[in-house]
Amino acid sequence: MSTPGPERVPQSVKVDKTSGQGKPPVSAAKKAAGRGPSGKTPAGKGGGKGRKPVTPVKVAGSRPWGPIAVAGVVVLIAVGIIGYGVFAAVKGSRGWEDKVADIAGVTNYREQKNAAIDARDHKEGPQQYVTSPPVGGAHNSAWQNCMGDVYDQPIANEHAVHSLEHGAVWVTYKQGLPADQVEVLKQKVQGKEYTLMSPYPGLDKNVSVQVWGYQFKTDDVNDSKIDQFIQDTRLVSSMEPGAACSSGNTSTGPLAPAGAPGAAGSGS
Amino acid sequence: MSVTTDPGAAATVAAPGGDTPARGSRPWPVVAALILGLLLGVAAGLLIPRFTHPGNDSAEAGFLRDMSTHHAQAVEMSMLAHANSTNPRIVTLSGDIALTQHGQIGYMQAWLRDWDLSPTGTQPAMAWMPDSAGSVVNGLMPGMATPEQLDSLRKASGNALDVQFLTLMRAHHLGGIHMAQEAIELSDDENIDWLAQTMVSGQQSELALIDSLLKQTQGS
Numbered sequence: 282m283s284t285p286g287p288e289r290v291p292q293s294v295k296v297d298k299t300s301g302q303g304k305p306p307v308s309a310a311k312k313a314a315g316r317g318p319s320g321k322t323p324a325g326k327g328g329g330k331g332r333k334p335v336t337p338v339k340v341a342g343s344r345p346w347g348p349i350a351v352a353g354v355v356v357l358i359a360v361g362i363i364g365y366g367v368f369a370a371v372k373g374s375r376g377w378e379d380k381v382a383d384i385a386g387v388t389n390y391r392e393q394k395n396a397a398i399d400a401r402d403h404k405e406g407p408q409q410y411v412t413s414p415p416v417g418g419a420h421n422s423a424w425q426n427c428m429g430d431v432y433d434q435p436i437a438n439e440h441a442v443h444s445l446e447h448g449a450v451w452v453t454y455k456q457g458l459p460a461d462q463v464e465v466l467k468q469k470v471q472g473k474e475y476t477l478m479s480p481y482p483g484l485d486k487n488v489s490v491q492v493w494g495y496q497f498k499t500d501d502v503n504d505s506k507i508d509q510f511i512q513d514t515r516l517v518s519s520m521e522p523g524a525a526c527s528s529g530n531t532s533t534g535p536l537a538p539a540g541a542p543g544a545a546g547s548g549s
Numbered sequence: 550m551s552v553t554t555d556p557g558a559a560a561t562v563a564a565p566g567g568d569t570p571a572r573g574s575r576p577w578p579v580v581a582a583l584i585l586g587l588l589l590g591v592a593a594g595l596l597i598p599r600f601t602h603p604g605n606d607s608a609e610a611g612f613l614r615d616m617s618t619h620h621a622q623a624v625e626m627s628m629l630a631h632a633n634s635t636n637p638r639i640v641t642l643s644g645d646i647a648l649t650q651h652g653q654i655g656y657m658q659a660w661l662r663d664w665d666l667s668p669t670g671t672q673p674a675m676a677w678m679p680d681s682a683g684s685v686v687n688g689l690m691p692g693m694a695t696p697e698q699l700d701s702l703r704k705a706s707g708n709a710l711d712v713q714f715l716t717l718m719r720a721h722h723l724g725g726i727h728m729a730q731e732a733i734e735l736s737d738d739e740n741i742d743w744l745a746q747t748m749v750s751g752q753q754s755e756l757a758l759i760d761s762l763l764k765q766t767q768g769s
Binding site for chain 2: 353356357358359360361362363364365367368377428429430431468471472473474511512513515516517522523525526527528531
């Protein structure tokens with residue numbers, strides 16, 4: 282068995298090469314070169330370097346495919362988890378704040394870190410606000426009912442700011458705006474909880490819509506950015522998720538004198 | 550036990566023999582595996598939420614948004630009755646309705662948030678229901694009280710308050726039950742079906758109570 286094997290295959294070439302004789306290796310190399318293009322054989326390289334053709338054959342035979350496959354799957358899963366984590370983190374970071382920031386003309390008061398606007402204390406009696414209409418700050422313990430309520434008279438800032446804290450969008454318009462334009466605004470509010478609407482004396486634009494910490498002003502009641510603003514901020518702007526818009530004050534006019542706390546809600 | 554250890558042992562035995570010679574030519578398969586894994590991960594991240602969560606225009610999302618609005622008005626009416634009624638049975642019923650429905654709003658809002666969906670939809674109210682055309686009047690869904698009716702309820706007292714509350718809540722429940730039944734029909738989401746089913750059964754049993762209380766209060 283062992284005697285005919287080695288003499289037929291590469292080993293015979295190896296013997297010739299090491300023996301130092303010129304002819305046999307050359308003829309072998311020529312044959313190999315001739316066969317080369319049609320099919321690769323170890324003999325092609327073997328003509329030049331005797332030992333190398335043996336090595337690749339040996340490795341291919343003993344490569345541990347099992348562990349490699351296991352390691353590959355583990356790496357794949359690990360990288361997949363990381364990739365998903367990165368993706369989820371990036372995607373999750375785009376919240377409603379980013380959407381509002383895309384609306385041209387919106388003022389972001391939250392990023393200004395103004396203590397007078399960020400204040401959330403409950404205080405009785407009239408309060409001073411730094412913006413008109415206000416977008417935040419200390420407010421009355423009673424909120425203005427904001428179940429899509431449309432008030433035809435100005436309401437107290439101190440109640441409305443509390444509604445903003447609960448996640449309501451407050452639509453205000455310049456007092457004296459033509460009725461047909463008021464009607465357009467009314468359609469955006471009526472029947473929609475977490476919205477309220479009222480005229481606002483001395484407003485510098487025809488319309489101002491605000492949530493806690495954000496405001497958008499325009500002269501055009503048909504401006505689609507009003508709808509966009511309501512769409513992107515209603516409810517999600519709440520400083521107290523889950524807080525209600527019902528059970529609020531429903532009377533209009535300036536704040537009731539201090540000492541008569543809240544509860545004007547159920548009165549006429 | 551022995552079945553799992555055997556291949557593991559075989560693998561560890563085989564590993565040292567193969568590792569050394571091939572180490573030099575290894576980087577490309579590893580890099581390829583990393584890139585492939587990354588792509589698979591991103592793809593899975595993109596696709597899995599869409600397969601497992603209802604989308605922005607789904608009946609599920611529409612139901613959660615609209616039922617939140619519908620419930621919010623029930624809470625409003627119930628809190629008025631709870632605060633102003635002098636009939637202990639009305640005070641109890643209205644408190645029960647307000648707390649239950651406010652709690653259910655929490656469930657519905659949480660699911661929308663969990664699904665990365667806005668609590669405010671871009672579609673008009675009731676658009677998720679196929680036969681809803683014309684059912685929304687002045688932004689109010691079926692069964693909802695008008696601003697005038699709410700105003701009247703706010704000002705009412707005594708027996709008139711009780712009768713108005715029961716009458717409005719009766720209509721409100723009928724509208725709500727219809728919406729919940731439609732959601733069960735349209736959705737096969739487990740959460741939606743579960744919550745909508747509890748709304749149907751809960752409000753139906755409350756309707757029976759409302760009817761008996763109406764008889765009592767109107768008779769007195």
